[in-house]
Amino acid sequence: MQKIRSKWLRWALWGAGGLVVAFILFYWSVYFGLWGPIPSRGELKEIVQNEASEVYGLEDKLIGKYYLFDRQSIPYEDIPQNLIDALVATEDFRYYDHNGIDYRSFFRVFFKSILLMDDSSGGGSTITQQLAKNLYKRKNYGRLGIAVNKLREMIIAKRIEKVYTKEEILTLYLNTVPFSDNTFGIESASYKFFNKRARRLKTEEAATLVGMLKANYYYNPRLFPEKSTKRRNTVLRQMEKYHYLEEAQYDSLKALPTELRYTAYSHDEGIAPYFREQVKKEVEAWCAANPREDGETYDIYRDGLRIYTTLDAKMQQLAEEAMREHLTSLQQQFEKSYGKRAPWITNTKMIEEAVKSSEPYLSLKQKGWEEKKIMDSLNKSRKIELFDWEENKIVNASTIDSIRHYLKFLNTGMVSIDPHTGAVRTWIGGINYKYFKYDHVRQSKRQVGSTFKPIVYTTAIENGLFPCTYFSPRKVVYEEYDGWSPSNATDKEEEEFVNYSLKYALSHSINTVAVKVLDFAGIDNTIAMAKKMGIVSPLPKVPSLALGTAGISVEEMAGAYASYVNNSRPVKPFFITRIEDDKGNVLAEFQPENKARPAFSEHTRQVMLEMMKATVNEGTAVRLRYAYKLNNAIAGKTGTTQSNKDGWFVGITPNLVTVTWVGSDDHRIGFRSTRIGQGANSALPVFARFIQKMNKDTIYNRYTAARFAPVSPFVMEELNCDPKREDTFLERFFGNPDKVRRKETREKRKMERIERREQKKKKKKKGFFKRLFGKKDKN
Template identity: 35%
Template sequence: MVGFSLSQQTVASVKRLITSFLQTLEKGLTRANQPIVRGFWHLRHPTLRGAAWACAGIPVLLVLYVLIQIPLTPSIGDIRKAKIEQPAQILSADGKLLTEFKPSNREWVKLKDISPNVVNALIATEDHRFYQHFGLDWRRTASAALHTFSGDRQGGSTITQQLARNLYPDEIGRAPTLTRKIKEAITAFKIEALYTKDEILETYLNTVPFLYNAYGIEMAARTYFDKSAGDLNVLESATLIGMLKGNSYYNPVLNPERALQRRNTVLAQMVKYGKLTPAASATLARRPLRIDFERQTEPPGPAPHFAQQLRKWLAAWADRNDYNMYSDGLVVRTTIDSRLQTMATQAVTLQGNQLQGLANSAWGTRAGCANGRDLLQTFLRETPDYRAAKDAGLTDDDAMKRVSADRDLVKSVCESKTRVQADFLAMDPRNGQIKAWVGSRDFSQDPFDHVQQARRQPGSTFKPFVYAAAFEDGAKPSDTFIDKPVEIPLAGGEVWRPSDEDEPSERAISLRDGLAYSRNRITAQLMETVGPNKVARLARAMGVRDSELDPVPSLALGTSPVTLKEMVSAYGTIANLGGYVEPVMVTRIEDRNGEVLADFEPASPKQELPAAAARTLVDVMRDVVSRGTGSSIRSRFGVRGDVAGKTGTTQGNADGWFILIQPQLVAGAWVGFNDSRVTLRSDYWGQGAHSALPIVGDFFQRAQRSKLVDSRVKFATDEEPGWFAERSGRLREWFQHLFAASPAKTEAPVVTRNSTRHAPAVATAPASAASAAAASSATAADVEPRALPPQPPLLQAPASAVAPANRAVDGEVHGNGEPALAPTPTPDDVLSPDAGGGAASSFPSGPASAPGSASP
C-alpha cells in the first residue's frame, strides 16, 4: 500500500477554503432563512446545551428507525403460518397420495422424538441462556458488539434469532449490517411472543440446513449417520451441532479433521454448562469421527414425471391466486388413476428391461460398446475430457488414446448412450383427463420427461392425419392408388422418392389397406393429393399444437419431431370422433379444511375434424389392429372390444411408436434412445410393432382384466339413418323378403370388426410388405419392414344378399356384431396382380364392383 502525508501549510489552506465557503453560504442565506443561519452558527459554535440535545436525539432517532423496520419484518400471520406449515398434497383421482410439494428435502419430527443429546449440545453451544431470555440475549449481544468493535468479530444471535433468519431469509437478509440485526431481533421477539420454548426448539431443529439438500435434524441424521434423529448418541449429536457454525467449513465428509476439532469443542461446551461430565468428555474426545454418509433423495412417488410437470403448473396457479403451495395446505385432486399408473409403470419397466438386454448384446455394452467402436469414438470426442485433452495441445489421435484408456469414462459413456428409453401416456378422450404418465424407465436414473419434453419423429403414427384430411375432402376407404414408384419434386430441385420394403407391385391398393399395412408409396400419393399445408393445419387443430410441423411432402411419413403428449392428444380427437379436448391434469383444488378453492370442469369438445370423416378414419384404423401392422394387440395380448390404432417406426429403427384408441381411453408409447444415432440394431425389435406396442398391449390387457376399461363400449361410427333412408330401407327389406334370392346366388358375407361387408368380385389386393426407409433428400421417414399376410379372395355378393340389419355408411355396409377373426388365408387366396382399379390424380374411386379389400 502506498502512503502519503499532507503538510501543515496545505492543511491550513484547506481549512481557510472551507471557512470561506461556509461564510459565503451564511451570507447568502441570511436574507432567505434566519433559522438556517442560526443552525449553521450553532454547528460552528456548539454549546453545552446543544451537545446534550444532540446526544439525547440519537436514541430517539434509533427508536424511530426501529419502529420503521417493524412493518418490514414478517407479520404475526406469517409466523403462525410458518409454524403450522403444510405442503400441498397431490392426490390421484381415486384418492391415493401421489406426492407432497415440500420446499426442501425435509421430514418434520416432534421434539420428543429427537435425541436429548442433540438438544443439550445445541443449547450449550449456541445459546446457553435460551430459557432465560425473550428472544434477545442482551449480555451476549453487548459482548459480541465489543469484540466486533475491537477487531475480533463474534456472533451474538440467539437460537430464536437464528430461527428468524432461517425462516425468513428474504425479509431479514444475511448481510452483516445493523438493519439486518434489528429486523432479526424484532422477528425474534414476535416468535417468542407466539410460541413456547419447546416449540421454538422443535421448529429450529426441523428447519436448519445441513448441506447435501438435507434440511432438519432428521434428514441430517439419515444423511451422515444412516439413523433417525431419535437414535443419535453424544458424539453424533456434537458432530451435527458443530456444523451449524459453518456447514461447508466443518463438513465431516470433505473436511473430517476440522469437523473432529469442532465436535470436541462442542463436547467442551457441554461440560462447561453441565450437560456432560469431564471424564465422559475426555473419553469421547479421543474417539475417531465415524460417518456413514448417504445422500437422501425425496421419494419419487408413483407418478414422478407427472408430479414434475404439475409442480410447475401449480406454482403458477398459486402465484396468480395468492397462495403458497408449500405452506397453505392445498389439496390438489388430479386426473391420474393410481391403478392405471401402476399398470403403466409395470408395462414400461417390463418391456424396457427386455429391450435393454437386446441392446446390451447388440452393442457389447459390458465390454465398453465393443460392437460399436466407430460410434463410440464419436461419443468420446463429444466428452469434456476429450475437449480438455485437445485444449492441452494433444493431437486428435493422442487425445483419443487418452480418453479411450480411461475405462471408467468409456464404460460410463457406453452405458448412458445405449440405455433404452421408453415413455407412456394414457388419457380419457372424452374429457382430456390424463390417467397415466410415465416419462422414462426410471425417474432416479433419467428424470428427463420424454412425454412432454422429448421431440422425436413419429413415423407412420402421423399417417392418420393424412387420411383424415383426405376423408374430410370426401375420399372413401375404397378409393385406390396404384402401388408404383413415386417421385415428388421438392424445393431446390430435389426429388423425394418414398419407398416400401418391397418393390412396386403396380397393383391398385385401397386407402383402407394403405393405412392398415402402412404403405409409404400410397400415403405419399395421398399426401400429394390433399397437400402438406392442409395436413399440417389439421394435425395442429387435432392436438399437435406445440411442435413445429414442416409442411413438406415427407411430413406424411412423420418427419417433423413431435412429443408423445401431442400425439396422444391428437389421437384422442380421433377417438372423440373429431372433438378436440385439451389435456388436463387437475380436477379440483381445496384448502386444508376441504373448502373448494377452484374447480376445473372439462372443456367442451371443439369439433376440429368433421364427425363423418372421423368415423371413417376410426373404422379404417380398426383394420390396423385386426389384420394390419398392429394385429398382435389382439393375437398376443388378447385386447378385446372396439379398438383401433397405428404403429410407427422411423428410419434406422431409431424410434418405435404405437398408439391405441378406445372410446374410454387412448394410450401411446414411444421407445428409443436419448441419442437417435443409437438403435436396437434389429429390423425386428426396432419396429414400433415389437418395441412400443407391447407396452400398450400389456397396459390395456391389465386394465381390461381389472375392469378399469370397459371392453363392451363401442365407437359410435354407425350414422343414424334419416327419415328417407329409414323408409327406403324398410321398402328394400320388403322387396328382399318378397323376392328372396335363390340359394345358389346367396353368398355368406365377409365379417369384419363391427361390420359385415359384402365384397365385390374385383378388388385390390395389398402388396406383400410394408414400409422401408424413404430414400430421399428429406429426413427420416417411416419404415416398418414386415411380412404381411396375403389377402383372402373377395367374394361378390348381389345387393339382394345384404342382411336387413345392416345400414349403409359411406358407401359400405356395417353391422353391429362383435368382431370376428377369420382364419389365416393361404397364398393361393391372393388375387392376381391386375385386380383392382387404376390410380387417378384426385381421389380415385374404383368401379362399383371394386371398392377395395375387406377385413378377413
C-alpha cells in the first residue's frame, strides 16, 4: 500500500513538475516572441494613438471632430478624482499595490481561464493589463488564444509599469479605453454622453461611464438606461466599499436618475455640418502646404489637431432652429401650390435627366452597364430611409423613387458674419447635410435678384446722382438689347404720371427704375464697384444686371453688404483663427484679409444705409416690423428672381450681417406664385425667426440692442423729399420720352456730351460783340 502511495506521489510530482516546465517553456515562447513580437520598453515609450482632430467655436465650445476613431487625449490634471476613484474601486482596487499583475487574481485566471479554457471565468486583469489589451489588440491563436493573449498582456503590463508612473498609466488607460457608440477615451465619452469636459463630470456621471467598461454595448445608457443605471449603482457601491464614498453619499447618489445630454459628433449630423465640411477642406489644404519638420503631412483624421473657429455654437443652433421652423412650413405651402401637377411627378423629361445625372446612375455607367440593365437596377424596390421634415420614413422604394422624392425639396443657404472683421458666426449650407451635401453658402452661385440693386444705386450716387432724383417707373424698350423691356412685380408700381425718388424706388424694389439708375451709373462702373465691394463672380455687361441676373454666392454677398456698416469697406468672410497640434502648440494663426481702402464714400454709405432702413420700415421687408414685431435696428434688402426661382434676403444690423437664400436645387423648378416665392416670404422669415430667438437671450445684446451710428444732417437733408412726384403738365403732354430706347451706345452719347461742352467753351472765349458781330465759325 505504501509503495502504491509512493508511486502515485511520484507521478503527481512528475506531473506537477511537467506542468511547471511546460508553463515555463510556454511562457518563454510568448516572452521571446514565438507567438508574435512583444513591444520593447523603448517602443512603449513612444506610444502614439490615432486621435480625432477637434473643431472649436467661440469660447472653446467643441462643435465637431474628424476621426477614424473617436478619441481625444487629455492630461492627468484634467481627469477628475471621482473618476479615478470609480475606476480603481471597480476595475482594480489593489492598483496602487501591484507592479502590473495582481497575483491573487492571476492564479484564479491561470487555473480557470488558461488550464480549463474557461473564457467566462472573468476578471483578473489589472488596469495596466487592460491598457496593454487596448494598445495591442488580441489575436486569434486558436485553442491557446486565451493563454497566449493573457500572457502577452501580463508581460507588456510589467514593462509598462517600468516605463510609466501610476498616474501616467491611468492617463494612458483612460485616453484609450473603448466606451459605447464607437467612442474611445474618457474625454470623447464625456462629451458624447454628457456634453461636457471630463474634468467637469459629477460622481454619478463618472460612475455611469466607468460602468460601461464591463460591457460597453450592454450597459450603453442611451440604449439600455435601466441596465446602465443599475450598473452605475454597482460602481457607486464599490466606491463606498473601498471608502471613496461615505454611506450617506452612496445612498444619495444611487437614487438619482441618469440624465444624459447625448451629443453625437458624426460627420453628417450634429451642429453646423456644412460649416465643418468647409473647415475640413481648408485645414486639409493647409496641411498639404505646411508639412511637419520631418517632412510628413499632418493627417486631420489621426493627428489630433485642434482647430479654433469663429463660429458661435449657440447662435448657430438658433439659426438652424429658425431655418427648420420656416422651411418646414414653406415646403408645405410649396407642395400644396403645385398639387398633382408638380414637375417632380409629371415632368418625365426632368425626372429622366435627374436620374441620368445622379451618382448611382453614373457609377453603374462607369462600370460599363447597358442602359436597360442600369434602369432595371435603379427601378428595383428595397427598404430605404427617406428624409422628410416631419419625420424620416423607411419605405419600400426604388432609387428612381428616391430621386423623384428629393427633387421636390426646397433648399437654403444662410450665413451670418461680423461685418467689421468678416468672422463667420453662423453657416447653414443646406437643409440637411446627410441627404443634401451641396453647400449653398460657398459652392452655389444663384441669381441674386433685387439684392444686387443696392450695388447699382451705390454706384450711381457715388457718380453724382442726387438722392432725391426722381425716375419714372414706366417701361422702356431697349432696342439695342433686342427689344428687352424690364417690368415690375405689379402694374401698381407703374403709376401713370408718377415718378419715384431713389429711396422709394429701392425700398419698394421698382425694377424699371433700377435699370434707369444703372443706365445713369454705367454698366462698366457698376461692375467695377461690385468688384471693389468684394464680388469676384463674373458679371454680365447687360442692363438686366440691375435686376440681379448674375450668379453670386451667399458668402460673397455677405462680404459686400458688410461695407454698409464697416466704413464702406467690404470684408472677406473667414472662419479659422488658429490650428494647434495635439500638445497645444500653435501651428498657424489666421487674420482677416480685409481691404484697407473704402469702396465708396462715407456720404454714399450713409445714404444707402438710410434707403435700406426704409426697405425694412416701409418697403418690401416691412413684415419684419408688423408680422414679426422686431424693433431692432435693421436695414435690409429682399430679392426675387425671374419666375420666382430664387428668394433672397439680406439683413443688416450694426454688428451682424445675415444673407439668406431659398430655392430649389433644380433651376427648372420655381415657386408657383410670387406671393409664396418672393424673398419677403421665402427667405426673410428665416432671418426674422433667427433675430426673434436672439432677442430672448441677453448674451446677444451686442447684436440685438446695437443701434446704427447717427446720420449726418447733410445726408438727412438730401433725403428729405417726397417719395413720389407727379409729372408736370408738359411732361404729361409730351409723354414718356424714354419709351423706346434707340440703338446707340453709351460711349456715343458720352462723346456727344463732351463735344457739346467743348463747343460751349469755345463760345465763351469770344467776347460779346465778337459773338454778336463776328464771323461765324466755319465748323
